[in-house]
Amino acid sequence: MPDNAPLQTTTAAAGLSRYGQIAAALQARIVSGDWAPGSAIPAEGALAREFGIALGTIRQAIAVLVQQGLLERVQGKGTFVRRGLSGASLMRFFRFGGADGAPVVPRSEILSCRAVRLDKAMAARFGLASGARGLAISRRRWLEQTPRLLESIWLPLPRCEALQQLPPAQWGDLLYPLLGSACGVTVHRAVDEVTFRTLAADEAALLMLPDAHPCAVVTRHAFDLAGHCIEYRLTRGDAFAFRYTADVR
């Protein structure tokens, strides 16, 4: 038995525990696409043999990635790379009329989509230089016969080029699955910030609401598996339809 080799000779092992190093190694395989979203990773035993460690240790490494939301374990079936966010989750902020239980997807109407130069702040979000190219999308979302949300979306352009080729009519109602299939981008995490203001005249008209009507604004930064920002989104909706629940402990 090697008992306790003082350092695992992976690429960079700086003061990390063994399971930490291995978790990083597994994460690298996921981020690189070596293990695709939705697919199963090798069994515990196989990984333990590969890394030359005990079962308990590989389990600990996997637990780290499960905690991060990168992996998902299922009794008797295996351990799977989690698929990206569906994107429908923005509706969790609003309750428009209908039944509460069913998570509905609003119909998407693309108002405009064009390549633009990103200003300094926007480019910085994507880790690009000021003036870099991006895609600016304006979208209106409907529930039944009523416009409910207004969205302004920015995407980094070398990365999401494939979207420009595809006619908006074929985009469907959800952006993230499209980003996955067309651009190979997996949205793994999002940070939403909620504030509150009143609608500008043009916004109010598009939402069929009175001028200066109160509205909730959700500002979203979405990130890929590597943790890079790949979407900036501004969503506006009727403030009186806003409802959000937070658990504190």
Add this chain to the structure above:
Amino acid sequence: MPDNAPLQTTTAAAGLSRYGQIAAALQARIVSGDWAPGSAIPAEGALAREFGIALGTIRQAIAVLVQQGLLERVQGKGTFVRRGLSGASLMRFFRFGGADGAPVVPRSEILSCRAVRLDKAMAARFGLASGARGLAISRRRWLEQTPRLLESIWLPLPRCEALQQLPPAQWGDLLYPLLGSACGVTVHRAVDEVTFRTLAADEAALLMLPDAHPCAVVTRHAFDLAGHCIEYRLTRGDAFAFRYTADVR
């Protein structure tokens, strides 16, 4: 070695894993006050001997309670029962002028405090029958020289009787520490729901805002260690000062 006794003879062991049963046993000691908030629980080894199980199993049980937020582990020092919520956390929904970094506690002004009969819905929250007695508190909270929040608080009355004896002038600015010291109640978890509306005339006057000004309403259910609701609170504040960040993954 007993190897694997099929069932641990605790009180109720229904299909739970051993560490699950033990986690429940530990939780009972915390909820009963046997292990007080802030104090250390016995070391892993001692607990393992007491329950007649391996170290790894007691660690698993403790991990469950850490995950639930009941316990906290500190390297080299021990495992501690977590103290209750500070209550200042409601400010996380609002950003009033001042510096962002510092978590400030607004000054509390008690507008009224009286015993009332609870209607059916309110009594049900506390697990009481309609018409049960409760404490209704109205509070205004100041930052510097400006009133910022309006709070309506309901508490179940047999439980929080000690508050009535204490003059409001001695309450201080935070309710939860007071509930702990005066009534022996630990607030361990809270569920906040956010909605938007406009201010009524009396509310607007108290907050020194225009009539019908937009406001954010935070509805809070707070729970003790046993999971029973012990506070219902309605907080109103200027909607334009509202700002909340949520992480999705």
Add this chain to the structure above:
DNA sequence: TAGTGGTCTAGACCACTTG
């Protein structure tokens, strides 16, 4: 029946905190 993850054991040594 074979393969997966889930639970459990009985040790060992390490890292951190305290007196």
Add this chain to the structure above:
DNA sequence: AAGTGGTCTAGACCACTAC
């Protein structure tokens, strides 16, 4: 130096899922 939790091992058996 003594006590605590943190890491790691090398096994065992159980529960669930598939074929």
